[in-house]
Amino acid sequence: MNRIVNVARMQLINKWTFLGIPAVILAGAFLVTYLIWVLIPDGGPTVYSGAAQAVMWYFLALGIQSLTLTFPFSQAMSVSRRTFYIGTVGLFAVVALAISVLYYILGLIEVATNGWGQNGQLYALGWVAGSHAVVQILFYFIAMLALFMVGFWFATIYKRWRATGMLIVWIAIALVLLGLVALTTWQGWWPAVGAWFVAQTPLSVSGWVALFCAVLAAGSYLTLRRAEP
Amino acid sequence: MIDESRPIFMQIAELIENDIVDGALAEEAQVPSTNEFAAFYRINPATAAKGVNRLVDEGILYKKRGIGMFVATGARALLLDRRREEFFRQYVQPLAREARKLGIGKEQLAQMLSRSETGTETSERSVAQ
Amino acid sequence: MTAPGESTIIEIRNVTKRYKDTTALDDVSLNIYGGKIYGLLGRNGAGKTTLMSVLTAQGFQTSGEIRVFGEHPYENDRVLSRICFIRESQKYPDDFSAEQAFASAALFFSNWDKAFARRLADDFQLPLKRRIKKLSRGQLSAVGVIIGLASRAEVTFFDEPYLGLDAVARQIFYDRLVEDYSEHQRTIILSSHLIDEVANLLEHVIVIDKGKIMIDDDAEAIRGSAFTVVGTGTRVAAFTAGREILHRESLASLASVSVQGRLSEGERAEAAELGLEVAPVSLQQLIVRRTMDPGPELSMNGAATELEVSP
Numbered sequence: 078m079n080r081i082v083n084v085a086r087m088q089l090i091n092k093w094t095f096l097g098i099p100a101v102i103l104a105g106a107f108l109v110t111y112l113i114w115v116l117i118p119d120g121g122p123t124v125y126s127g128a129a130q131a132v133m134w135y136f137l138a139l140g141i142q143s144l145t146l147t148f149p150f151s152q153a154m155s156v157s158r159r160t161f162y163i164g165t166v167g168l169f170a171v172v173a174l175a176i177s178v179l180y181y182i183l184g185l186i187e188v189a190t191n192g193w194g195q196n197g198q199l200y201a202l203g204w205v206a207g208s209h210a211v212v213q214i215l216f217y218f219i220a221m222l223a224l225f226m227v228g229f230w231f232a233t234i235y236k237r238w239r240a241t242g243m244l245i246v247w248i249a250i251a252l253v254l255l256g257l258v259a260l261t262t263w264q265g266w267w268p269a270v271g272a273w274f275v276a277q278t279p280l281s282v283s284g285w286v287a288l289f290c291a292v293l294a295a296g297s298y299l300t301l302r303r304a305e306p
Numbered sequence: 307m308i309d310e311s312r313p314i315f316m317q318i319a320e321l322i323e324n325d326i327v328d329g330a331l332a333e334e335a336q337v338p339s340t341n342e343f344a345a346f347y348r349i350n351p352a353t354a355a356k357g358v359n360r361l362v363d364e365g366i367l368y369k370k371r372g373i374g375m376f377v378a379t380g381a382r383a384l385l386l387d388r389r390r391e392e393f394f395r396q397y398v399q400p401l402a403r404e405a406r407k408l409g410i411g412k413e414q415l416a417q418m419l420s421r422s423e424t425g426t427e428t429s430e431r432s433v434a435q
Numbered sequence: 436m437t438a439p440g441e442s443t444i445i446e447i448r449n450v451t452k453r454y455k456d457t458t459a460l461d462d463v464s465l466n467i468y469g470g471k472i473y474g475l476l477g478r479n480g481a482g483k484t485t486l487m488s489v490l491t492a493q494g495f496q497t498s499g500e501i502r503v504f505g506e507h508p509y510e511n512d513r514v515l516s517r518i519c520f521i522r523e524s525q526k527y528p529d530d531f532s533a534e535q536a537f538a539s540a541a542l543f544f545s546n547w548d549k550a551f552a553r554r555l556a557d558d559f560q561l562p563l564k565r566r567i568k569k570l571s572r573g574q575l576s577a578v579g580v581i582i583g584l585a586s587r588a589e590v591t592f593f594d595e596p597y598l599g600l601d602a603v604a605r606q607i608f609y610d611r612l613v614e615d616y617s618e619h620q621r622t623i624i625l626s627s628h629l630i631d632e633v634a635n636l637l638e639h640v641i642v643i644d645k646g647k648i649m650i651d652d653d654a655e656a657i658r659g660s661a662f663t664v665v666g667t668g669t670r671v672a673a674f675t676a677g678r679e680i681l682h683r684e685s686l687a688s689l690a691s692v693s694v695q696g697r698l699s700e701g702e703r704a705e706a707a708e709l710g711l712e713v714a715p716v717s718l719q720q721l722i723v724r725r726t727m728d729p730g731p732e733l734s735m736n737g738a739a740t741e742l743e744v745s746p
Contacts, residue, residue, distance in 0.1 A: 080512050083542040090535045091528065142529065149526040150536075152493045153582070154543040155515040302510075305494050306526070308635060311715030313655040341617035348609060349635045350472055351617045353655060400704065 084156060084164025085171075088147065094139070095172055102132045103176070107199065114195035125198045132176065133224050139169070140228025144236060149306035158301050166294065169225050170218075177217035181210060208279045216279045219286045226293035233300040308347050318343060318357025326366065326377055327385050337367055337375040444469045444590060444622060445490060450499030452485050452646075459485040460496065461646035467624070469589075472616060474637035474654070475626040476722055482646040483626040484523065487592045491520040503590070519544060519588035521579035523595045527567040533578050534563040537585070546587035551615070555581045558607050572599030580608050584615055590622045597629065605629075609636060630719040640718065644726040654718070661721050663693045666711035674711055681716075681724040693724055 088095055106128035114124060143165050151161040184201035192198055205216055234242045261267055277285075308317055325331040340358050344351035358375060361367040366381040405415050445467035452460040459482045467473065475483050488494030490501060492508040492515065501508065508514045527536055533556065541547045556563055559577040562570070567578060580596045597605045613636060616623060627633045640657055642650035650657065661681060664671050668690040679695035693716055698706070706713050716724070 080516070080543070086542055087539045090538050091530050094528075094530060146526055146528045149522075150528055150531075150539070152491075153519075153521050153525050154539060155491070155518050155520070155588070156543060157492075157510045157512045157515055159510055160512055303495065305488070306522070309715075310634065310658060310717040312659045314635060314658065315655060341614075344613050344617055345610065347635070348613060350638045350654070351613065352471065352638045353635075356655070396700075 080156060080160045081164045081167065084151065084161055085168035087151070087154070088143070088165060088168050094142075095168065099132050099135060099172065099176065102135055103179075106131045110197065110199055111193060111195070114193070114197045123192065123196055123198050123203075125202075129180070129199050133221055136169070136173070136221050137224045137228040140225040140230075141232040143169075144229050144232035144301075148236070148301070148304070152306040158304070159298075162298055162301055166226075166229075170222060173218050173221040173225070174214075176221065177214045180217045181213050184213065205279045212280045212283065216283045219283045219290060223286050223290050223293070226290055226297060230293050230297035230300065233297050233304055236304045237300060308349060314347075314349050314353045315356035315360065318347070318349075318354055319360045322358070322361055323366070323385055326381050327389065329382075331377050333377050333379050333381055335377050336373075337377060339374055442469050443467070444504055446500075446502040447486075447490070448500040450486075450489060450496045450501060452482075452489060452494070453497045458646050460489070463499070463643075463646070463648055465641065465648060465651060467590075467622065468639075469622050470620050471638040472612075472623045472625065472636055474630075474633055474640045475624055475643065476628065476630050476640060477643040477649075478628060478726060481643045481726075483643055484594055485646075486643065487520055487594060487624065487626060488522075491515070491518055491592065493520065493522075516543070516545065517589040518592075519583055519586040519590070520592040521583050521594065521596075523576075523579075523598060525575075525579050527578070529566075529568055531567050532564050533561055533567060533570070533574075533581075536567060536578055536582065537563075540582045540586055544586035544588055546619075548585050548587060552581050552585035555584060555611060558611065559604055573601065573604060574599075576600050577604065584611060587615075587619050587621065590624065593623070593625045593627075595626055595628070597627075597632075605632065609633070612636065630722055631717065634718040642722050642726065649725055650722070657718060657721065659697060659715055661693055661695050661716040661724075662698060663691055663714045663716055663720075664706065664711050665689065665691045665714070666709065670709045670711060674706060674709060681721070682727075693720070 110126045110128045113126075147165065148161060156164075180200050183199075184206055187193060187197075187199060187201045188206065205213055208216070231243070231246070234246055238245070261270055308314055322331065322337060326333075331337065337358070338346070340351055340355040343349070343354040343358070347354070358367065362369060362375070364384075365378055366384060367375050368378050369375055402415075410418070443466045445465070447463055447465040447467075450460055450463045451458065461482075463482075463486065475486065477483050485494060489496045490503065490508065492510070495509075503514050504517060506514050508518070531539075537549070537552050537556075540552075541549060555561075556577075559574070559581070561574055561577045561581070567575065570578070576596060576598050577600065580593070580600075583591050583593050583596065597608060600608065609632070612623070612625075625633055625636070634654070637654045640650055640652060640654050641648060664674055666674075666689070668685055668688050671690040671692050675692045675694050680692060681695055682693040684691045698713065703713060
């Protein structure tokens with residue numbers, strides 16, 4: 078247990094990686110967006126900005142970096158793969174949860190201040206903001222975790238099987254997607270699929286993405302178990 | 307210095323013996339620790355310890371618990387005896403054997419030996435001429 | 436010096452590691468005992484790093500069994516926490532400075548000596564605040580050497596730790612290693628192909644070649660275990676007849692033959708009478724002789740087959 082905590086502490090030795098850069102991206106995205114809203118006078122409807130997603134994409138990169146560089150180093154620190162995995166994913170989960178709560182709070186402020194006084198929409202995304210607090214936080218949290226796990230798993234695959242492995246995985250994903258599209262078209266399921274997507278709520282989406290996360294988490298763990306630094 | 311031809315522990319033992327024979331290490335004087343030997347000669351400490359322990363076994367050094375290693379009283383005499391014995395085996399015996407082969411008598415051999423004592427002077431003179 | 440006994444801390448049984456088209460370790464069996472400085476010697480690509488990777492569960496063997504402190508090292512934090520292995524090509528997080536790498540090591544190695552690490556960094560003139568990514572090859576090696584030394588792990592592996600280090604820095608490493616080992620006895624496994632430089636530091640020597648163990652012996656037993664005789668071909672041949680020949684070379688009527696074994700004083704005298712010169716074979720030469728492919732100039736004298744001696 079102690080070593081798992083130490084893995085998290087190791088990841089935090091450079092404060093920038095897990096804390097500094099996300100904070101800068103969060104603040105930067107907000108300031109830039111706000112500036113744009115102020116400078117461009119608007120006449121009517123709500124102005125949506127996707128800038129809040131920026132930090133999520135950073136987590137994809139963080140997932141990749143955690144594995145490619147920190148994993149070989151953790152091996153030199155005599156840390157088992159399991160300990161490294163739990164410590165790293167655990168730390169990320171804590172950071173992601175904190176940011177999710179922050180998003181929720183910022184969303185509340187946004188609504189209360191009539192979109193930061195500019196009728197802007199950065200955090201309180203219309204589709205999610207109406208949900209229960211827990212659902213909102215869960216939604217953000219799962220989304221961030223999914224991106225991190227995607228980066229982490231792809232990096233693990235690259236670590237173990239190099240470019241060949243990546244190529245095979247991409248081809249496999251493409252084939253599966255194409256197969257699904259073909260199947261849907263052939264069976265004439267598109268209207269049903271469309272209806273299914275429309276019917277999704279933030280909670281159900283969170284559920285599906287959580288399922289996806291679980292698959293990714295299990296996949297990356299099993300891949301990491303036999304990875305060499 | 308340490309060379310690669312023979313076990314290092316033997317060389318360490320010899321280095322200490324030499325110092326005792328030529329008086330650099332007096333009897334009852336403290337001998338450097340194995341770690342000091344190891345650091346100085348850049349050798350494995352266990353190997354240095356093996357050399358020192360050999361001398362302890364032979365009664366040339368003795369251990370004072372918690373203080374270190376010292377030269378035993380009578381160590382120099384012991385070593386000189388041993389070296390003389392070695393000298394006899396290594397040099398005198400082959401010399402005598404060779405002399406017998408060449409028909410050199412005892413007296414002639416003794417004469418040659420005393421001549422070799424002044425040999426250095428002779429060669430110096432011949433260089434000067 | 437009180438050795439912590441001759442207890443086996445690493446057992447390796449019939450370990451084989453195959454990559455696609457090469458066999459990096461070929462049925463290796465070894466015991467490693469506690470409290471000694473081991474030399475893991477061999478040419479580049481002989482299997483040194485692979486062996487250390489497998490022992491530390493950083494890599495996986497294709498077949499065979501390994502026990503470290505009596506347990507499987509794989510995914511075993513209890514065992515791993517007593518081991519330190521910094522690879523020659525060790526990767527560090529991109530944004531880490533040496534200081535941060537050391538702070539990290541302090542988290543995982545319970546015997547970590549912070550002051551010692553500082554002192555070593557001074558000795559190696561290592562810039563602590565600079566990003567590791569921007570360090571020279573020698574400075575990068577110094578980071579690994581410092582982690583290895585200051586971790587004071589019960590078993591510490593050094594994987595060709597001197598790459599890019601100049602002669603002075605290498606000497607500093609050897610000196611600090613001997614000093615610190617004297618004070619804090621532990622098992623050190625030093626992989627190297629610069630055999631002459633490390634020979635005197637070793638208590639035990641393991642020579643690996645093409646994935647096989649060629650020599651596994653006490654360093655002192657190896658010293659002086661072979662000699663070279665130089666002189667007139669026929670006389671050398673007569674003198675070395677019936678001995679295990681490691682290497683043979685000739686130039687006109689002169690021959691130089693390296694032979695396994697020791698000479699008695701009588702035999703030395705005999706050699707001198709025959710006008711033969713006898714010289715010791717150093718550890719490095721011995722390993723070269725034993726791991727060299729039989730060259731064409733050797734097979735000419737029929738020595739090629741005799742090169743394939745097993746320890």
